[in-house]
Amino acid sequence: MDCCLGETPLKPIEKSPLARKLSSFVALSTNELEVLHHLHRRRRSFVAGRDLVQQGQSEQAAYILSEGWVCSYKLQPDGSRQIIDFQIPGDFLGLRSVLLRTSDHSFEPVTDIQAAEVPSDDLLAAFAQTTRLATAILWAASRDEAMVVEHLVNLGRRDADVRMAHFLLELGSRLALVGMGSQTGYDCPLTQYHLADALGLSAVHVNRVLRQLRENGLVTFRNGKVIFDDRDRLVKIAEFDPEYLDQTGPLLT
Amino acid sequence: MDCCLGETPLKPIEKSPLARKLSSFVALSTNELEVLHHLHRRRRSFVAGRDLVQQGQSEQAAYILSEGWVCSYKLQPDGSRQIIDFQIPGDFLGLRSVLLRTSDHSFEPVTDIQAAEVPSDDLLAAFAQTTRLATAILWAASRDEAMVVEHLVNLGRRDADVRMAHFLLELGSRLALVGMGSQTGYDCPLTQYHLADALGLSAVHVNRVLRQLRENGLVTFRNGKVIFDDRDRLVKIAEFDPEYLDQTGPLLT
Numbered sequence: 001m002d003c004c005l006g007e008t009p010l011k012p013i014e015k016s017p018l019a020r021k022l023s024s025f026v027a028l029s030t031n032e033l034e035v036l037h038h039l040h041r042r043r044r045s046f047v048a049g050r051d052l053v054q055q056g057q058s059e060q061a062a063y064i065l066s067e068g069w070v071c072s073y074k075l076q077p078d079g080s081r082q083i084i085d086f087q088i089p090g091d092f093l094g095l096r097s098v099l100l101r102t103s104d105h106s107f108e109p110v111t112d113i114q115a116a117e118v119p120s121d122d123l124l125a126a127f128a129q130t131t132r133l134a135t136a137i138l139w140a141a142s143r144d145e146a147m148v149v150e151h152l153v154n155l156g157r158r159d160a161d162v163r164m165a166h167f168l169l170e171l172g173s174r175l176a177l178v179g180m181g182s183q184t185g186y187d188c189p190l191t192q193y194h195l196a197d198a199l200g201l202s203a204v205h206v207n208r209v210l211r212q213l214r215e216n217g218l219v220t221f222r223n224g225k226v227i228f229d230d231r232d233r234l235v236k237i238a239e240f241d242p243e244y245l246d247q248t249g250p251l252l253t
Numbered sequence: 254m255d256c257c258l259g260e261t262p263l264k265p266i267e268k269s270p271l272a273r274k275l276s277s278f279v280a281l282s283t284n285e286l287e288v289l290h291h292l293h294r295r296r297r298s299f300v301a302g303r304d305l306v307q308q309g310q311s312e313q314a315a316y317i318l319s320e321g322w323v324c325s326y327k328l329q330p331d332g333s334r335q336i337i338d339f340q341i342p343g344d345f346l347g348l349r350s351v352l353l354r355t356s357d358h359s360f361e362p363v364t365d366i367q368a369a370e371v372p373s374d375d376l377l378a379a380f381a382q383t384t385r386l387a388t389a390i391l392w393a394a395s396r397d398e399a400m401v402v403e404h405l406v407n408l409g410r411r412d413a414d415v416r417m418a419h420f421l422l423e424l425g426s427r428l429a430l431v432g433m434g435s436q437t438g439y440d441c442p443l444t445q446y447h448l449a450d451a452l453g454l455s456a457v458h459v460n461r462v463l464r465q466l467r468e469n470g471l472v473t474f475r476n477g478k479v480i481f482d483d484r485d486r487l488v489k490i491a492e493f494d495p496e497y498l499d500q501t502g503p504l505l506t
Contacts, residue, residue, distance in 0.1 A: 074402070074406050074410075076406070076410045076411075076492075077492050080410050082405065082406045082409040082410045084402050084405060084406075095395075096395040096398060096399060104399045104402060104403075104496065104497035105402060124384075124388060127384055127387065127388060128384045131377075131380055131381045131384070131387070134380065134384070134387055134391075135377060135380060138387075138391055138394070141391065141394060141395065141398070142348075142349040142394065144398070145349060145394070145397070145398040145401060146349060146357045148398060148401050148402055148405060149327070149337050149357060149358065149401060150357075151405055152335065152337060152401060152404055152405045152408065153327050153329070153335045153337075155405065155408045155409050155453075156335040156408050156453045157327075157329045157333050157335045157453075158329070200408075200409040200410075239329075239330050243357065244357035
């Protein structure tokens with residue numbers, strides 16, 4: 001423990017969102033949970049709206065997000081922004097950048113956040129200590145990529161309403177995995193600008209699509225809450241098949 | 254060696270495209286090269302146009318592509334296809350699906366191909382044997398994801414001509430890494446339909462964009478060859494920054 005002065009104590013390891021998430025892939029042993037716990041020791045706080053990691057920045061650490069929401073994005077030379085994904089508790093930020101030499105995109109906290117800083121040496125040491133944990137983290141990275149692939153299909157091949165429905169359902173499933181939502185809905189701090197930059201729509205278009213989904217009795221996103229008014233019908237309309245999220249219980253026992 | 258009867262012998266390990274690619278990240282030891290070589294032992298041939306792995310298929314192996322080109326794609330319920338990426342020699346096919354329980358997309362050989370089948374147990378065993386190789390493979394997976402992120406930005410934020418220019422430059426850099434192209438150009442078996450499905454354009458639009466790039470003296474794609482007529486200017490127009498491909502030499506020595 002070479003940091004953490006004056007910071008809030010760690011939660012019990014079995015309850016960290018990352019441990020919870022990885023446990024859906026690998027049944028982690030006490031030793032593996034301890035290695036994972038140890039990776040959480042450099043706790044940091046960041047305020048909303050200020051980049052954690054900037055595109056092109058090199059030699060930064062990865063972070064494990066424990067509280068709050070973050071978005072990852074790429075800025076284009078013309079100033080437009082493409083949001084790649086949102087990160088929620090239990091997600092890594094910049095895991096890829098630890099292995100690639102420079103970050104290929106930026107991370108901005110959507111809310112105030114708590115995250116543990118993980119220098120690349122610590123991560124590689126943890127991998128060497130326990131292959132099962134390394135495999136679980138590779139699983140998480142693979143799952144992150146499967147989500148980016150879905151977002152690619154979203155942009156390339158889905159209409160605005162289907163795109164939005166798919167996006168809200170995906171977030172709901174991800175949040176449920178770390179205990180932050182249910183089949184009925186979830187708290188969501190995103191603005192229409194976040195949704196627009198993620199879904200390749202204008203903010204006006206986002207408003208119109210959300211109104212339409214609400215008026216059709218499918219889903220309501222208002223006052224920081226997403227409520228599934230008719231989840232079954234929404235799943236059908238969105239052709240949402242959560243298989244790519246791979247949340248059906250430990251594969252490695 | 255429990256397979257390979259009647260198949261072509263393996264090339265010397267130091268020359269396999271995957272070894273070549275991974276060596277740009279990790280300086281692999283003889284032992285690590287041998288573990289990697291061993292992963293190549295189940296050689297398979299597949300003909301062009303017939304899916305290797307289908308979306309939703311479970312318990313399949315991963316493959317290491319050694320010869321030929323493949324595309325990975327998702328079919329939408331309306332029959333439209335979004336190509337996620339193309340795989341070239343040295344790339345894994347379905348690495349993610351070994352860890353996720355079902356494949357979240359399909360793989361179709363663009364040409365006849367040679368690939369080594371890697372059952373998930375073999376891969377996990379190799380990871381347990383050598384952490385550095387596991388790290389190198391995680392690097393390759395991270396790099397694949399960085400490419401998908403670029404494709405997301407391509408679809409969400411770039412005009413058709415910039416999109417095409419970026420795509421052709423990316424392929425060129427990837428091929429050069431495994432010794433299959435140069436600064437002046439490369440052989441390319443893709444059709445206008447592949448380009449259309451990858452770039453979210455119609456085949457007619459692809460034709461028009463390619464003609465425009467050619468007439469502007471930037472790049473010529475004809476008769477299965479991409480020739481960079483003025484690569485520097487093309488890089489500028491595409492705002493192509495190859496940093497996300499992370500090809501600048503071993504990080505782990």
